[in-house]
Amino acid sequence: MEPQIRTLVDISESQASLSGRADIVLERARWASYIFQRFDKKRTMKIVDAVANVAHSHAGEWAEQVVVETGFGVVSHKKLKNEFTAKPLVDYYREQDLVSMRVKEEKKIVEIPRPAGVIFALIPSTNPISTLNFKIILALITRNSIVISPHPAAKKSCIDAVRILTEAAISSGAPEGAIQVLETPSIPLIEEFMSSPKTNVILATGGTAMVRAAYSSSNPAIGVGPGNAPVFVDSSADIALAANQIVTSKSFDNSVLCTSESNLITLTDVDKPLRKSLKNEGAYICNNNEVVQIRNYLFHPNGFNVEALGRDAVWIARECGIRVPKKTRILVTPINSIGIEEPLAREKLCPVLSFYVANSPKQAIAQSRATLRATGAGHSAVIHSQNERMILDFASRVECYRVVVNASCSLGASGFNTNLAPSFTIGTGFYGRSSLGENLGPQHLIHWTQIAYNSDPSVAFGKFNELSLSLDGPLPRSPSDGVPGSPKSRRVDTTSTSTSFSIDNVNREELRKLIAEELKNVLKK
Amino acid sequence: MSQEKTDFLERSKTFWNPGKTQDWQDMGIDLVIDHREKYYLHDMDGRRLIDVHLNGGTYNLGHRHPELVEVLKAGTSRFDMGNHHFPALARTALAEALAESAPGPELRYTAYGSGGGEAIDIALKTARHATQRRKIVSIIKAYHGHTGLAVKTGDDRFSKLFLSEDTVGEFVQVPFNDLNTMEDALKRRDVAAVIMETIPATYGFPMPEEGYLPSVKQLCERYDTLYIADEVQTGLMRTGELWGCTKYKVQPDIMVTGKGISGGMYPIACVLISEKCGGWLKEDGFAHMSTMGGAELGCVVAMKTLEIVQRPEVRSVVHFISDYIRSGLDGIMEEYSDFFIGIRQHGLIMGLEFSHEEGAKPVMKYLYENGVWAIFSALDPSVLQFKPGLLMTQSECEELLRRVQIGIEQAREEVLGVRNRRSIH
Ligand SMILES: Cc1ncc(COP(=O)(O)O)c(C=O)c1O
Numbered sequence: 048m049e050p051q052i053r054t055l056v057d058i059s060e061s062q063a064s065l066s067g068r069a070d071i072v073l074e075r076a077r078w079a080s081y082i083f084q085r086f087d088k089k090r091t092m093k094i095v096d097a098v099a100n101v102a103h104s105h106a107g108e109w110a111e112q113v114v115v116e117t118g119f120g121v122v123s124h125k126k127l128k129n130e131f132t133a134k135p136l137v138d139y140y141r142e143q144d145l146v147s148m149r150v151k152e153e154k155k156i157v158e159i160p161r162p163a164g165v166i167f168a169l170i171p172s173t174n175p176i177s178t179l180n181f182k183i184i185l186a187l188i189t190r191n192s193i194v195i196s197p198h199p200a201a202k203k204s205c206i207d208a209v210r211i212l213t214e215a216a217i218s219s220g221a222p223e224g225a226i227q228v229l230e231t232p233s234i235p236l237i238e239e240f241m242s243s244p245k246t247n248v249i250l251a252t253g254g255t256a257m258v259r260a261a262y263s264s265s266n267p268a269i270g271v272g273p274g275n276a277p278v279f280v281d282s283s284a285d286i287a288l289a290a291n292q293i294v295t296s297k298s299f300d301n302s303v304l305c306t307s308e309s310n311l312i313t314l315t316d317v318d319k320p321l322r323k324s325l326k327n328e329g330a331y332i333c334n335n336n337e338v339v340q341i342r343n344y345l346f347h348p349n350g351f352n353v354e355a356l357g358r359d360a361v362w363i364a365r366e367c368g369i370r371v372p373k374k375t376r377i378l379v380t381p382i383n384s385i386g387i388e389e390p391l392a393r394e395k396l397c398p399v400l401s402f403y404v405a406n407s408p409k410q411a412i413a414q415s416r417a418t419l420r421a422t423g424a425g426h427s428a429v430i431h432s433q434n435e436r437m438i439l440d441f442a443s444r445v446e447c448y449r450v451v452v453n454a455s456c457s458l459g460a461s462g463f464n465t466n467l468a469p470s471f472t473i474g475t476g477f478y479g480r481s482s483l484g485e486n487l488g489p490q491h492l493i494h495w496t497q498i499a500y501n502s503d504p505s506v507a508f509g510k511f512n513e514l515s516l517s518l519d520g521p522l523p524r525s526p527s528d529g530v531p532g533s534p535k536s537r538r539v540d541t542t543s544t545s546t547s548f549s550i551d552n553v554n555r556e557e558l559r560k561l562i563a564e565e566l567k568n569v570l571k572k
Numbered sequence: 573m574s575q576e577k578t579d580f581l582e583r584s585k586t587f588w589n590p591g592k593t594q595d596w597q598d599m600g601i602d603l604v605i606d607h608r609e610k611y612y613l614h615d616m617d618g619r620r621l622i623d624v625h626l627n628g629g630t631y632n633l634g635h636r637h638p639e640l641v642e643v644l645k646a647g648t649s650r651f652d653m654g655n656h657h658f659p660a661l662a663r664t665a666l667a668e669a670l671a672e673s674a675p676g677p678e679l680r681y682t683a684y685g686s687g688g689g690e691a692i693d694i695a696l697k698t699a700r701h702a703t704q705r706r707k708i709v710s711i712i713k714a715y716h717g718h719t720g721l722a723v724k725t726g727d728d729r730f731s732k733l734f735l736s737e738d739t740v741g742e743f744v745q746v747p748f749n750d751l752n753t754m755e756d757a758l759k760r761r762d763v764a765a766v767i768m769e770t771i772p773a774t775y776g777f778p779m780p781e782e783g784y785l786p787s788v789k790q791l792c793e794r795y796d797t798l799y800i801a802d803e804v805q806t807g808l809m810r811t812g813e814l815w816g817c818t819k820y821k822v823q824p825d826i827m828v829t830g831k832g833i834s835g836g837m838y839p840i841a842c843v844l845i846s847e848k849c850g851g852w853l854k855e856d857g858f859a860h861m862s863t864m865g866g867a868e869l870g871c872v873v874a875m876k877t878l879e880i881v882q883r884p885e886v887r888s889v890v891h892f893i894s895d896y897i898r899s900g901l902d903g904i905m906e907e908y909s910d911f912f913i914g915i916r917q918h919g920l921i922m923g924l925e926f927s928h929e930e931g932a933k934p935v936m937k938y939l940y941e942n943g944v945w946a947i948f949s950a951l952d953p954s955v956l957q958f959k960p961g962l963l964m965t966q967s968e969c970e971e972l973l974r975r976v977q978i979g980i981e982q983a984r985e986e987v988l989g990v991r992n993r994r995s996i997h
Contacts, residue, residue: 063642528779
């Protein structure tokens, strides 16, 4: 039964209540992080592996749950993402020791990892489980505490998943409170968490408003901007392969990944064969009227129609009154311009790909740059080409920090099928108003204390190679005296202590008098 | 000391309490608490103290906890103390919430006092009515307050002075952790109630031996005596459970809570009474009367306190603080093992034992000089009461331990007249 007083005097919307609620969660996280930082690599990895295993084994179940709750996405693709952010993620970082100290003999420097402390992590509705897996595992690898703030649209699935991951973490030795989830996320409460001095770093993945709020919070933040990847297919490309990669990538999880291709840009001589190949791969190329219908449907005066978010191509076509073959995987909308006047050139988190034909590689690059000027600055781009000069020119001109070559952008930019760091937080760097330009990894969640010696060659460097940090693990449990089974309180055995003076040498009674006398003087002072 | 403080202390002696005012000065504690927040007291001369006295748990959640301040303020836009004769919204709501979180399902009713002592009196009267017996058994050196009946359960230092000690043998005292004497006291089947602080605070937190409290409860059952748990200091999460008696697996017939229940923001104390003991509430509901008892503003604050302390995060923070402070104190104890000889602990209830029978007094003084306020046990001054707050941060705890280490070192030097070996070399 809910205590009735809350309805008598309700202060739940007050500043005091909001900060009180944030404060206790963050304080618990801080305590947990204090204990966590006493863990060595072995103890840490035991927890990481336990959590990754549980995440992995629930990948399919959670994928289904999310699709049911949010109403969008593709279960089998979500399952892949959920798995990718479990065991393979851990394996990718297994050898990178972010717990022990490292000795740089030649530089006469010793480095000690210092975890951030408490991470406040925002989770988007588009990739909820994979993002929370990702952020939790990164936090655990670096011995940080993390508070997960789920997107309201995927709240239930997130809360359930975090609970299960938390149990796995705790039962393999993580401090209580190392992982927590906000069960009633609201904008004022989230703002409270973000601006609290008890938050050490915010990981903001999600809508631009949230990311900007994170950066305005006064706390260190790693927020990343939206994507809007241009994909350039040049004349040297293997066109069939390019088409295959593009359609597969664009339809992956109905295009909710921010790394997915958004605007296809090609050249006149490639136009026709590319269209044909795209069709072969299950793309539906819209005619002019259909483009108008899709444009009107996807873009309202105040932005992208969230109804379309993560829906499949056939569903969207139906909503637009367009008849397409059942097997259609993506909708291709040819456009004649890129820029402010063409909404279809913006980010579309659904399997709709705009298609633009440029007259020259130079123009194609200019249009790619324009794409990223609209949205997606700093994010990702793709090029399908066999020409390294072209690849280099394209990559050095587009304003983004990862350019995938001859591969799928969704999976490539996020490190699934490239050797980029596997990540669900893609740094959009200075171009994209972010503090992070690469794929977020655990190394971003710690700083290092550097022990530095005089560089003069005549000064010897210390012998640190034999040493390791004193990492004592969890604190012993304190006693609950008188409760059966509780740890026992220690008492000093006064007869066996030998300090600078010995009680045994003096008559006890005398000593007592002496002390009493002295004490009187002390108390009189 | 500032002129302002000197003047103030004079006025305090003139108009308030000359003896108490002077005693503190004699003990080297010239504290005049001015503003306060979180776990900090600020002396009127500007010094800051970390409060680990907390008035016996009154300030468990810290001084002027913002949510309690807020709820009190908001409460005043609708409530005042209320009319104690009538059924009242807030009083009933708090009673309901207490019943829900009580240590046993039979604790159903709540009667209200304006302070702990009054609540204890209500508990004792309730037990007498229910059993139609007069005798009350308490623990030697127990402390249950200074009102009419409560004072008789405690050390006669506080009753004799006022010619208020028990003269007819109705109040029997037995040693703590001594079941035989307890049984002897109950055997004649003329005892209404045993009143028991789950961990006797003012006596320096001697800890119940394993099985002691449940056995006392069993003895009570055997001799038809009621068990009153005084949870004024041990309740409200200090042990890591809402009520200390729960940790010892005791379900009292009557339970008293006070102090921390309203976070020091508005006076109120509560007596939880089982159906079995609550006969008078039906027979003559007007039989105990108290205008300020159960003041509705107090109820509003108490409800919030109950809600806050029961947040799951609070429970784990309490564990962290207990473990952390304990391991820090263990380290200090190792360093000064000829002086600081033991720690009694249950969660955030701690008693630090010193090798001299009044050893806690100089420790109190030196802690004070080092910016920490902890008080010795009035009834066993070899023990320092050490009661960190429920919501202390790690850095506050670290800061506390840093100061405590220095304070104990200085007290030891002064008392034993020796310097630590470490500081000699
Ligand atoms: C255990 C215990 N019971 C009862 C009381 C009495 O409470 P009050 O001072 O509010 O009358 C106290 C006060 O110190 C106490 O510590």
